[in-house]
Amino acid sequence: MSSDISDLPPADEYLSEEEVVHLRSVLREQIKLLIDRSRNNLGDLTEEQSADGDQVDVAASESERGHRLRFAERERKMVGKIQSALERVAEGEYGMCSECGGPIGHKRLMARPVATQCIDCKTMAERHETRSWGS
Numbered sequence: 001m002s003s004d005i006s007d008l009p010p011a012d013e014y015l016s017e018e019e020v021v022h023l024r025s026v027l028r029e030q031i032k033l034l035i036d037r038s039r040n041n042l043g044d045l046t047e048e049q050s051a052d053g054d055q056v057d058v059a060a061s062e063s064e065r066g067h068r069l070r071f072a073e074r075e076r077k078m079v080g081k082i083q084s085a086l087e088r089v090a091e092g093e094y095g096m097c098s099e100c101g102g103p104i105g106h107k108r109l110m111a112r113p114v115a116t117q118c119i120d121c122k123t124m125a126e127r128h129e130t131r132s133w134g135s
């Protein structure tokens with residue numbers, strides 16, 4: 001009926017309401033797990049620091065601590081990605097490519113709920129990155 005519908009990408013590329021709800025619960029589950037895990041992780045670190053056990057091998061525990069901090073840092077970044085995905089859900093922008101504004105597509109989002117770019121833009125960005133390798 002309305003002619004402006006024809007300007008939109010194919011409707012089947014857009015997420016249905018059920019799919020958004022499903023992915024939102026997946027994202028919430030993931031963020032909960034990450035936060036629980038990093039809380040445990042950091043809890044251990046604090047215990048180690050406050051423990052007065054001076055017989056602890058300092059070098060070994062320092063490198064162990066470094067590992068955990070790097071791991072915690074990676075998890076923190078992942079939490080940030082999930083949080084911004086959840087914000088996009090709240091704003092009704094979830095599933096839209098941050099580059100071209102088109103739909104990211106179900107398959108891609110089901111496989112990677114935190115994706116912010118459609119496969120075309122992502123491929124383009126990766127090609128751009130690998131160009132500097134000089135084949």
Ligand SMILES: [Zn+2]
Nearest residue numbers: 097100118121
């Ligand atoms: Zn795109």
